[in-house]
Amino acid sequence: MAPVTNGRVLFNEVPTGYPEPGKTTVYDESQKIDPDTVPLHGGILLKTLYLSADPYMRGRMRKPEVQSYSPPFTLGEPITGYGVGVVVRSEQSDVKPGDHLYGMLAYQNYSVLSSLTGYRVINNKHNIPLSYYVGILGMPGKTAFMAWKEYSHAKKGEIAFVSAGAGPVGSFVIQLAKLAGMKVIGSAGSADKVEFMKSIGADVAFNYKTENTLAVLNKEGPIDVFWDNVGGETLDAALAAANVHARFIECGMIAGYNNGGQPVKNLMYVVGKSITMTGFIVGRIENKYNDEFYATVPELVASGKLKYREHVYEGLASAGQALVDIQKGVNKAKAVVKVAEA
Amino acid sequence: MAPVTNGRVLFNEVPTGYPEPGKTTVYDESQKIDPDTVPLHGGILLKTLYLSADPYMRGRMRKPEVQSYSPPFTLGEPITGYGVGVVVRSEQSDVKPGDHLYGMLAYQNYSVLSSLTGYRVINNKHNIPLSYYVGILGMPGKTAFMAWKEYSHAKKGEIAFVSAGAGPVGSFVIQLAKLAGMKVIGSAGSADKVEFMKSIGADVAFNYKTENTLAVLNKEGPIDVFWDNVGGETLDAALAAANVHARFIECGMIAGYNNGGQPVKNLMYVVGKSITMTGFIVGRIENKYNDEFYATVPELVASGKLKYREHVYEGLASAGQALVDIQKGVNKAKAVVKVAEA
Numbered sequence: 001m002a003p004v005t006n007g008r009v010l011f012n013e014v015p016t017g018y019p020e021p022g023k024t025t026v027y028d029e030s031q032k033i034d035p036d037t038v039p040l041h042g043g044i045l046l047k048t049l050y051l052s053a054d055p056y057m058r059g060r061m062r063k064p065e066v067q068s069y070s071p072p073f074t075l076g077e078p079i080t081g082y083g084v085g086v087v088v089r090s091e092q093s094d095v096k097p098g099d100h101l102y103g104m105l106a107y108q109n110y111s112v113l114s115s116l117t118g119y120r121v122i123n124n125k126h127n128i129p130l131s132y133y134v135g136i137l138g139m140p141g142k143t144a145f146m147a148w149k150e151y152s153h154a155k156k157g158e159i160a161f162v163s164a165g166a167g168p169v170g171s172f173v174i175q176l177a178k179l180a181g182m183k184v185i186g187s188a189g190s191a192d193k194v195e196f197m198k199s200i201g202a203d204v205a206f207n208y209k210t211e212n213t214l215a216v217l218n219k220e221g222p223i224d225v226f227w228d229n230v231g232g233e234t235l236d237a238a239l240a241a242a243n244v245h246a247r248f249i250e251c252g253m254i255a256g257y258n259n260g261g262q263p264v265k266n267l268m269y270v271v272g273k274s275i276t277m278t279g280f281i282v283g284r285i286e287n288k289y290n291d292e293f294y295a296t297v298p299e300l301v302a303s304g305k306l307k308y309r310e311h312v313y314e315g316l317a318s319a320g321q322a323l324v325d326i327q328k329g330v331n332k333a334k335a336v337v338k339v340a341e342a
Numbered sequence: 343m344a345p346v347t348n349g350r351v352l353f354n355e356v357p358t359g360y361p362e363p364g365k366t367t368v369y370d371e372s373q374k375i376d377p378d379t380v381p382l383h384g385g386i387l388l389k390t391l392y393l394s395a396d397p398y399m400r401g402r403m404r405k406p407e408v409q410s411y412s413p414p415f416t417l418g419e420p421i422t423g424y425g426v427g428v429v430v431r432s433e434q435s436d437v438k439p440g441d442h443l444y445g446m447l448a449y450q451n452y453s454v455l456s457s458l459t460g461y462r463v464i465n466n467k468h469n470i471p472l473s474y475y476v477g478i479l480g481m482p483g484k485t486a487f488m489a490w491k492e493y494s495h496a497k498k499g500e501i502a503f504v505s506a507g508a509g510p511v512g513s514f515v516i517q518l519a520k521l522a523g524m525k526v527i528g529s530a531g532s533a534d535k536v537e538f539m540k541s542i543g544a545d546v547a548f549n550y551k552t553e554n555t556l557a558v559l560n561k562e563g564p565i566d567v568f569w570d571n572v573g574g575e576t577l578d579a580a581l582a583a584a585n586v587h588a589r590f591i592e593c594g595m596i597a598g599y600n601n602g603g604q605p606v607k608n609l610m611y612v613v614g615k616s617i618t619m620t621g622f623i624v625g626r627i628e629n630k631y632n633d634e635f636y637a638t639v640p641e642l643v644a645s646g647k648l649k650y651r652e653h654v655y656e657g658l659a660s661a662g663q664a665l666v667d668i669q670k671g672v673n674k675a676k677a678v679v680k681v682a683e684a
Contacts, residue, residue: 059614068614069586069614069615231609231610235609244411244626245626250612250613251613252613253609253610253613256610261607261608261609261610263605263606263607264605264606264609265603265605266603267573267577267595267603267606267609268573268595268598268603269621270592270619270620270621271592271593271594271595271621271622271623272401272410272411272621272623273411273621274620274621274622274623274626275620275621276618276619276620276621277612277618277619277620278612278616278617278618278619279611279612279613279614279615279616279617279618280613280616281613281614281616284586284587284616
């Protein structure tokens, strides 16, 4: 086989506000690779199929001297994110061509992995679309499932509020809260997302752009569990409408990702209402729940008991657009970049 | 005995900023009472000895329509707070003249209690000054002892940061953190308070008015446990200097009590550092720890192993001053209003 283009999405510039395709990231086709002959040095050649565009990635688009839980992207190098690929060649005995791997991948067509460390061989016995393994069966799904189990202390009859309730994390959380016998309130930013939240069981679903969040919560609350993907004003409303002993699960605060952080004014309620607010990163609780997750969630998805939907961006060159769309919330569902046919 | 003046501290006006003696509260001597003949209707006549002035009381100086965990003061009526009194007459069989009671009292010289419900008969076998029963042996002491046990998850070698570390709660917490084998950083607002924090074992003690909190924490941290009495900028600094999996115990947020709340900008660290932030009201966890508290803390105080100090305001008429001093932090130690000789 002759050398082929190894398309790459390079980190080009630290953004100050929203990331901009062609500026923050550039799609580059200057690199060639020969899949038949590229030296593996005992490793694996993986062809990228699907890449996940996730809100937390905005935090990696920073200057290297700023500390955070995930490493910064390197200027001039491909960005990385969760992805699924197919093994093309392997010099590792426990993986063979045709196997599918899930893990942190460079945003490029082909990658040489030095070993399987950090990757999971996908056992797709339920024949689920492979792209789901970067969504409901990947990091976002684990985020919802594991943190809900660890922190919600859900009780039947209580009230949950889920912000960004139509996204891959929020929509899973809505369904987990309904399974726990709770009344569920979901918020999102479009009529279509509101319809989706209702279709997966939300008792109350509203568009925060056209309805006042605090007014809805005051009418439908007080809330016992708040799943926070947003922070800022939504968090302030949830604090004001919280019940005594409410649990706030702090999954993300996208309201502040592109403007240097949004202040929160109502934190005093944490004291008076005995609220517990827990932040988490799924990688820190993953080991405890991984077996249970893979033993139960794929079957729920395959049987249709657990609803999920995607917004597919076609081609690696569209990754930059996916990355800004998820910051603005204009994607319609879980953003997946389809890099190649499975 | 002829009728005597029953001096009272009346709630006169809802403050917008700091409470003002003579305006927010007024000392009134218009009521007379005859201790010998006032009808008890089966209850108890109590003569007030000591009253506690506590920061949370600012929250009760509000309009009645505003909801909060503690009831609002009633305009024209005496304010209430924790106090110690001596029984003058009793029509209850389980309490007799000369007994001392601890509980929520009106800010007035004499009170008729309908029953013992809500009051504790003080068993002062260690001969501790009775005023201590509104401080380290009362609500503030319970606040420190019980919430530390419940929420700190302290580990030897970890680092604790205690704001308002010279107060009745903070100074107890510093000593609890040292007992747990932690390195302890304390902050307060005067050189005298800094000296006191050092004298009770703080490894690092600083005056937040003359030193930058974040700079101290960046040098001496990262912090694993933050005992927050302050909120606002101090909380922002603690968030920035927190370690992964830090526990934030939210006891109070006095920075916002007199200005409508101080915004917090660094809440995003809650997610990335997997911080757990727990607010509490001691009354909600008290039943679990009351026996242990009274079985252990009085002896520690009597033996001098647990250090404590007071700032005594002489006379009921000085209560208004005590109430504003604790909001501004100009009191020197636990503010106690001495109403009468024991």
